[in-house]
Amino acid sequence: MRILFFGDVVGRAGRDAVIAHMPTLRDRLDPDLTVVNGENAAGGYGVTVKIADEFFAAGIDVVTLGNHTWDQKDLVGTIDQQPRIVRPVNYPEGTPGRGFVLLQARGGRKVLVVNALLRLFMEPMDDPFAAVDRVLKAHRLGAGGVDAILIDIHGEATSEKMIMGHFCDGRASLVVGTHSHVPTADHTILPKGTAYQTDAGMCGDYDSAIGMKKEVAMAKMVRKLPTERLSPAEGEGTVCGCYVETDDRTGLALRIEPVRIGGRLSQSVPERRQ
Amino acid sequence: MRILFFGDVVGRAGRDAVIAHMPTLRDRLDPDLTVVNGENAAGGYGVTVKIADEFFAAGIDVVTLGNHTWDQKDLVGTIDQQPRIVRPVNYPEGTPGRGFVLLQARGGRKVLVVNALLRLFMEPMDDPFAAVDRVLKAHRLGAGGVDAILIDIHGEATSEKMIMGHFCDGRASLVVGTHSHVPTADHTILPKGTAYQTDAGMCGDYDSAIGMKKEVAMAKMVRKLPTERLSPAEGEGTVCGCYVETDDRTGLALRIEPVRIGGRLSQSVPERRQ
Amino acid sequence: MRILFFGDVVGRAGRDAVIAHMPTLRDRLDPDLTVVNGENAAGGYGVTVKIADEFFAAGIDVVTLGNHTWDQKDLVGTIDQQPRIVRPVNYPEGTPGRGFVLLQARGGRKVLVVNALLRLFMEPMDDPFAAVDRVLKAHRLGAGGVDAILIDIHGEATSEKMIMGHFCDGRASLVVGTHSHVPTADHTILPKGTAYQTDAGMCGDYDSAIGMKKEVAMAKMVRKLPTERLSPAEGEGTVCGCYVETDDRTGLALRIEPVRIGGRLSQSVPERRQ
Amino acid sequence: MRILFFGDVVGRAGRDAVIAHMPTLRDRLDPDLTVVNGENAAGGYGVTVKIADEFFAAGIDVVTLGNHTWDQKDLVGTIDQQPRIVRPVNYPEGTPGRGFVLLQARGGRKVLVVNALLRLFMEPMDDPFAAVDRVLKAHRLGAGGVDAILIDIHGEATSEKMIMGHFCDGRASLVVGTHSHVPTADHTILPKGTAYQTDAGMCGDYDSAIGMKKEVAMAKMVRKLPTERLSPAEGEGTVCGCYVETDDRTGLALRIEPVRIGGRLSQSVPERRQ
C-alpha cells in the first residue's frame, strides 16, 4: 500500500498549500490512504467541519487532531457525525468523537488510523502507551488482520516520540509525530519494520514562529507584554509530511520518504516505486 | 568562510562517529571553523577535558554545551582553563567558564561562537534573548567586525528556537539548535541572511531513545518503575549537523546544507562550493 | 469516628517527631484510624519496610506514598506483601502494590484509605479523577457501606487539589493534600460534608527547604552548579497534619482541626470532642 | 513598625472583603504599611487603575502584582504614572512600571516594597534571586538605611519560596508568598530575624477553585472540553494575609500573625502588641 501523511496544517497558508499540491501528489503517488493533521487549520486554532470537508474533497481520507482539538468549540457537538475526523484516543472516557478509525481502502483492504496525545511538556492526559496498546491488540497488522496502520503521535518531546516508535515497532505501518511544526530528517524504518519519523513538520509558512506571525510571537516571548492574538503567517506554505510504501503481506514498511513541497524549505518530492 | 557544526555527541557511539568522519570531512570541506556540542559526550552526561581534547585533536575548534554542562563535576574546577569549551552564556553571574569565545581563524579572520540555553520546558535560566543581544551588540558581524558568528541555541521548544533565529537574523552567520537530539529538515537562510536549522540532531546511535538505550528508556517511561541508569546505545552512530558557507564581505550565509553520515539515518554529505 | 493524618515524613527529624508525639496523641485523641504519608521517610527518598514497621509499631495504621514511591528500589519487590502500604492508585496497570486499602477498624467498622497522584506540574500519570471516581463508586460512604474514607491527594497545584476536594465532596470523610511540605490553613468542611485541607504539611524540620538542608538547596537553585546530594535537615521536627471527627451515621465530617506539634511552627493541638 | 499584608485579591468577592474589613483592621492594628497583591482583582485577571484607587482610598499603601500583571492591557500604558502599583522586579529590561517602591511612612520612616516572580512551574523569567539581591544591596535594612522591607514573592513551588525566605533572612522585615491562593500555616520568624510565610492566601471566596467558580474549573480539568471562561466565585470572601511587628532599631521582625477574616476559613484576627 501507499500512504501519504501531512503534518499540522496551519491556517490559510497551510490549507492552500495542501489543496494546491494534492492533485499532483495523487497523480504521482496514487496513495491508498492520505491523512492530514488538521489541528491548526482554522486560523491556527483547531479545525471546522467545513475545512475538513475541503480536505476530504481534495482526496484526503482522514483528518487527525491534537491538543488544539476543541479550539473550535462547535466541533464538540458535531464530531460524532464525522467518521473521518479522529481526535486523540487518550482523552477522558466520555469524550465525543473517536480516537481511531478503521477504513475500507481500495481492493477491500482495511486501514487503521490512530491519533494519540503524548504527555511530556504537555497537558495531563491518560497514558498514550496503554491506549495505543489496546488499539493495536484489537487490530493486528498483517494477513488476516488490518492491512495498514498509521499512528499520528502528537507530542513535544523527541524522547517520548522515539520511545512510542519502538513501542509500536512491528505492530504498525507508520508511526509519525506531529505538534512540533518542524519536519525532522530522521525518517527511517525501525528494526521490526515500522516506518517512523519524529515529526512530519507543519504545512504552512516557515518564515514564521511555528507557522504564526514571527513579529507577534517574538514580541510576546521577548518583551512579555500583551500583544495582538497570534495568527498564522501568510507567506507561501510548504506541504510537509512523509510517503510510505508497505509490504502487502505484512503491512510493514518498505520505504519512507520525506515530503516537502513549495515555500521556503528544501524540496523533497518522493517517487512511487510500487 | 566555511563552517561545520555537529549536534549533541552522545556517548562512545557519537564520539567514535565524529572522530571517524572528521578526516574525510576536513578533506572534503576544508572548514575554517568546526564546532561540536559535547554536552552528552561522556557516557551521555556532560563532557570531560580528556574527551574535549580528543575533539580538539580531531580538528574541532570549539566544544559547546547545554543543560548537561556540569554533569561531570570536575569541569566546574577546570573549565576556566579551557578557552575552547563554551558553556551557556545565560548562566547566573559568577558561573565558571565563558558563554562565548572569539577565535582567530585562518587569514587573521575572527569568529565568534556563542552557546545559549533556551527556557521553554527547561530549567529556569536568565533571558537568552537579552544575553545573546548583549553579545551581538558587542560583536558586530561583517566588515570591520567579526567575520563569522555561530550561535548554538540549546532548547526544547521549536517555537522558541525559531523566534531566536529571527531575533538574530542578519546579525549572525548561523543560528543552530541542539538538545532535541533529532535533526530537523528545515535548514534555511532566513530573510536577512542568517543560516538557520531548528536542530542539528545528535551524533550517536539512532536506534535508541535520543541516543540512550531504548529498552531502558521505554521501561522507565511506560512502567514508571525504577530501572538501571540510562546509558548510551552502542550501535553505529550517525554524525549529524550542518555545513554553512558565508559571504566574506558580510559574514552572512550563502548556503546551508545538512550533514548526516553513517549509522541509520538517510545520508547527506555536503559539497564545498566556495 | 476519629481520624488522624500526618503529611510527608521527611528523614530522621520527621520520623523522630512522629514517633515521639504518637503516644500523647493516641492518649489525647484515641483515633480510630491513623495514616501517615511516608514518601520521604527514608533520608528524604521513599520509605523502607523497616521504617514502615516502625510507624506501624507506633500505632499508625496505613502508610501512603507519592511521587517518591520507588526511590527505595527494594520496595518494588516487597510492596505486594505490605497490605498497609498504599501507593498511588493511578500508576500504570500492572504496578506492584495497591492504590487503596479497606481496613477493619474498631467495632467492626470499615475504613478506606486511598492515595492518588495529581498531575499539574508533576510527572505524567493516568487521570486521578477517573481513578478516584472508580474507587468511590465501588465503596460508598455511609450506612451499609464504608464508615470512613480518607483520600491522600499528592500534588503540587492548589487548584487541582481544591477541584479534587469538590469532586469528592459528599463521598469521602477527608480529602487531604500532601507533597507541598507546607501546611495550609484552609482546613474546612466542604458544602456536602467532606473535610478538606489543601496540604497537611510535612513532618520534619521547617528550618529548611521543604525539609531538606537549606544551604544545599539554596546553592543548587541560585548558583546552578553541582552540590552534594540534598539530604534532610536535622533540627527538631514538627508533626503536621489534621484531625477529623466524622458522623457515624453518614461517614461525613463534623470537624477538622490542624495538628502542628513541636519544632518551629505555631502549635496546634486538637482536642477530642466525640 | 506594624505591617499588614493581604494575598491575591480575586474578583469582587475579594475586593469587597478587603474593603469591608479594612476600617476595623486599621482601628485595631494601626498599620504603618499596608500592602495587597492585586493581580486577580479585576474579575480574576489583573488589576485596573480604578480598582487600585479603591484600594488606596481604603488605606492600602501599595498594590503588588504577579504573573497576571498585564491581563488588563490598559495597565501597560498607565502603570508608569502609578507610583504605588509595583510589578515584578525581574521582568525584562524596558518593561513599564517599577519592581519596587521606596515609600515615606509616618515619622519620616522609609519602607521598601518589592515584588518578584519565582520561576519553578511558572513562565520563564530572569533570576529572582539576583534581582532581589540587587535591590537589597542598594537598600540596607536597619539604622541609617530602610526601616522596613517587604518582599512579595509570587510563586508556585514551596521549595523556591522557602529558599527565597532564607536567601533574604536578616535583610528584609517580611518575605511573604503569593500566587497559590491558599494560606499556609507556616508563618514564622526565620533564624536571622525575617518574618516569613510561604503563602498569604487569597482574598476571595474559598468555596471555589482558587477563587474561581468550582463547577467550571472542575469541568475544564476533568472533562477537558471547552467551558465558559473561568470567572470568580461569588460567595462571601475571606481576607487572608499576615500582620508583622518589627523592631524599630533593626527593621527585623518581632512577631508574625496570620490574618483570616470572614468567609469560610477558620478565623484569625491578630492583636496589636506594639
Ligand SMILES: [Fe+2]
Ligand atoms: Fe499543531
Ligand SMILES: [Fe+2]
Ligand atoms: Fe499541537
Ligand SMILES: [Fe+2]
Ligand atoms: Fe543533549
Ligand SMILES: [Fe+2]
Ligand atoms: Fe540538552
Ligand SMILES: [Fe+2]
Ligand atoms: Fe513529599
Ligand SMILES: [Fe+2]
Ligand atoms: Fe511528593
Ligand SMILES: [Fe+2]
Ligand atoms: Fe493570583
Ligand SMILES: [Fe+2]
Ligand atoms: Fe499568580
